[in-house]
Amino acid sequence: MRKRGLIPTLKVIWHEYAFDSKYSINTRGRSQPNPHNVEGNNVNSGKEYQGYSYYFFKIFMKNLPVNFSESAFIDFGSGKGRVLIMAAEYKFKRVIGIEYAEDLFKESLINIRSAQFESEAIEIVNADVLDYQIPDIANVFFFFNPFDEDVMDNVLNNIDASKLKAPRDMYIVYTSPTFESCFNTRGYEKVFELNNGAKNEGIIYKL
Template sequence: MASRLQQSTLKLVNLARTQGLQTALQHATNAIAWHVVPSRREFARNLVQESELARKFDQLHGVDTAGESPLTDVGVPPEKAARGNGLYRGIWPRLFHAALRESRLPLERFTFVDYGSGKGKALMLASAYAFRRIVGMEFAPGLHEVAVRNLRGYRSPQQRCFTMDAVCADALDWEPPAEPLLCFFFNPFDDPTMERVITRVARSWRHAPRDIYLLYVNVRDVREQARVFERHSALTLVGRSRHSLLTKVTAGR
């Protein structure tokens, strides 16, 4: 215990020297939160089980989605990695399916768009539903390349949507398709980036009014970023649970 404490202290001191005191304090606060915040402690416990389920998913379907990858290791510049919360992790299927069930939307009317689609896990899970089509948008070139391979080889007896595309683009530049959309967000951005992405989606609605829903999922608790959605003037809250938040675009700005 003393050795781990000493190592952690040295790491924080080095972080303060190289990246500044504010960064070091933020790192320390986050580290403490994993031990004292109930939602994060529960997440840490579930992560082991979900990681094993992810490996089994990959073996069953012949794809590569399991594990975690720092964004700086998959082609994202360090100064932009924080915009994407710094890390790739695939969505947990049980939370994904629960979020779609809770939405109670007629999914066959919508194009599913995954913002920050990573290796394409949510795209493959979404193909079990009768969406009009499925689109994944990913900023990291390394993740996008894996997603393209995954979608090319993915097969499932539960698959109902077979039109799936992966796009390598920046969410702040990418134009949403002018059709009814279910925009999916698996905790992909920091608050300022999420705010700008929502504004861009709302602007798309203003130019081409149609049904656009935003579905935000967080494996710990949506309270971590719910305020960004709930305070945005272009959105109306439709439903909320611990792990998912559904809003609808009702105004443009």
């Protein structure tokens, strides 16, 4: 609240409760995955689970210049599935989540079932993001504080390689940005940025 200010903070809190109860899901709170049930070799680079703000997600979607029904969305580090359920509300053609922690992956399956989206609307993969092959149609990539800079840089390498293989407009929604230099050195274009008081809530890049 110190950085963001009172009004945005209250809106964030209200949305937390409203959205979880709308879908009868539980995506609140923070948790550390069980390190023995994590796919891949990047457990030491991973951040704890925390669901992204419903309130700010809506603002980023409003400023994303894509046709949702023709776009495929990927959440890198999808946790309990909150962002996937929000993205499904926007009727993306495909919504994909990648989560390396088995316990969180299982919770996301339960949440998606409770939210009653058709089973094919959301696809979740229990894998390390670096072992995931980005499909040629994916064009919107979402990050909410999932991992350290080394993994982030390698995921961006994979996104760049995917664009080279199948050229298309791509957008990255990078929320709570901490490793902006990874993005700036690649020459991505900033098309939207949201600041609240002293807090940078996120950036949309076009590739």
